[in-house]
Amino acid sequence: MTGQGAHWKTTRLAVALVGVLGGQARAAAPxxxxxxxxxxxxxxxxxxxxxxxxxRDLPQLTREQPFVRYNVYKLLGRKELVVEAGxxxxxxxxxxxALQVTLLDANEQDGRNRFHMRxxxxxxxxxxxxxxxxxxxxGNEPFFVGGQSYQGGTLFLELIIRP
Amino acid sequence: MRLxxxxxxxxxxxxxxxxxGEAKERAEALVNTDGQAREVVETxxxxxxxxxxxxxxxxxxxxAGADRISDALAPELAKLAASPKQRAxxxxxxxxxxxxxFGARFAFGVTGAGLALAAAVLLYVGQGGRLVGRGLxxxxxREAPIDSALSGATTQGVVGQVASSEGVVVDEIDSPNHDIxxxxxxxxxxxxxxxxxxxxxxxxxxxxx
Numbered sequence: 001m002t003g004q005g006a007h008w009k010t011t012r013l014a015v016a017l018v019g020v021l022g023g024q025a026r027a028a029a030p031x032x033x034x035x036x037x038x039x040x041x042x043x044x045x046x047x048x049x050x051x052x053x054x055x056r057d058l059p060q061l062t063r064e065q066p067f068v069r070y071n072v073y074k075l076l077g078r079k080e081l082v083v084e085a086g087x088x089x090x091x092x093x094x095x096x097x098a099l100q101v102t103l104l105d106a107n108e109q110d111g112r113n114r115f116h117m118r119x120x121x122x123x124x125x126x127x128x129x130x131x132x133x134x135x136x137x138x139g140n141e142p143f144f145v146g147g148q149s150y151q152g153g154t155l156f157l158e159l160i161i162r163p
Numbered sequence: 164m165r166l167x168x169x170x171x172x173x174x175x176x177x178x179x180x181x182x183x184g185e186a187k188e189r190a191e192a193l194v195n196t197d198g199q200a201r202e203v204v205e206t207x208x209x210x211x212x213x214x215x216x217x218x219x220x221x222x223x224x225x226x227a228g229a230d231r232i233s234d235a236l237a238p239e240l241a242k243l244a245a246s247p248k249q250r251a252x253x254x255x256x257x258x259x260x261x262x263x264x265f266g267a268r269f270a271f272g273v274t275g276a277g278l279a280l281a282a283a284v285l286l287y288v289g290q291g292g293r294l295v296g297r298g299l300x301x302x303x304x305r306e307a308p309i310d311s312a313l314s315g316a317t318t319q320g321v322v323g324q325v326a327s328s329e330g331v332v333v334d335e336i337d338s339p340n341h342d343i344x345x346x347x348x349x350x351x352x353x354x355x356x357x358x359x360x361x362x363x364x365x366x367x368x369x370x371x372x
Contacts, residue, residue, distance in 0.1 A: 116334070128339070130341075132336065143362050146365070
């Protein structure tokens with residue numbers, strides 16, 4: 001690396017540090033929202049109800065359709081991805097499909113943040129399972145996409161936007 | 164500041180397009196999951212910062228060491244960092260729109276003129292679930308009347324609507340060749356942390372029709 005090259009690198013690093021530290025110093029700076037994606041495997045099996053303890057809210061849901069169809073629930077994975085307006089984030093699912101979530105916009109309504117999102121599920125080499133789903137939800141308000149067959153059961157995708 | 168120096172260097176290399184293979188994937192994954200990492204890369208990539216920086220560097224590099232250059236740049240960059248709008252413009256990030264009227268509703272679809280149907284629609288209301296279409300594109304193209312309710316009728320070409328004062332609004336669904344059902348959830352205590360939160364399950368039948 002040349003002397004000037006080294007200077008350039010060091011300076012750019014300083015730029016990044018200043019930018020990041022400056023950002024941290026701004027108490028009012030909004031933290032970018034994240035989308036929490038939980039992949040849940042649901043089965044109907046002999047025996048009683050079995051719910052992965054990490055699915056803290058599911059017991060209430062299992063009394064309602066379509067959750068009532070299954071009695072074994074296991075969390076296969078949970079991930080939180082930063083979302084930014086207009087920039088899709090993609091998560092590869094256990095069945096090979098790709099879940100894509102795009103934050104379209106966010107605004108405040110009646111004192112609550114409302115997030116308008118677009119969701120799609122594609123399978124490489126095949127058509128879309130879900131070509132387009134547009135949903136508006138408040139922060140920390142989950143919604144689910146279900147119905148994908150997986151290992152004798154089905155997958156529920158729980159999506160929650162975290163402001 | 165919690166990102167280690169070597170990670171910062173790697174992010175810098177990513178912003179320069181110098182990373183390949185596993186290192187690139189690792190850095191991109193970090194950017195996707197870590198706001199601070201993303202901020203570093205966006206700062207690096209900000210076009211106007213880069214141009215100005217390069218100009219500044221070229222004019223001063225011969226006269227000063229890198230540390231002194233960094234010291235000189237820091238106050239200016241700190242000012243820039245203090246302006247979210249500028250930062251957003253620099254990174255090409257779209258700013259959220261102004262207030263959008265979603266209405267106080269829980270929309271599964273809209274009747275009549277508000278719909279764009281890509282295929283014939285078969286409707287029924289099942290126990291707790293509503294099959295709203297097959298190969299259906301349900302587009303909410305106008306503000307929905309708040310008080311309209313799901314018709315409950317099996318009527319071709321018409322999709323009902325459920326109104327609610329809170330919860331998730333399904334604005335549009337398009338799933339060619341698959342049956343779509345919507346289930347309203349009214350249980351208390353779901354992840355929202357709120358006292359009661361209406362939510363929804365969008366059910367896409369796996370089998371292609």
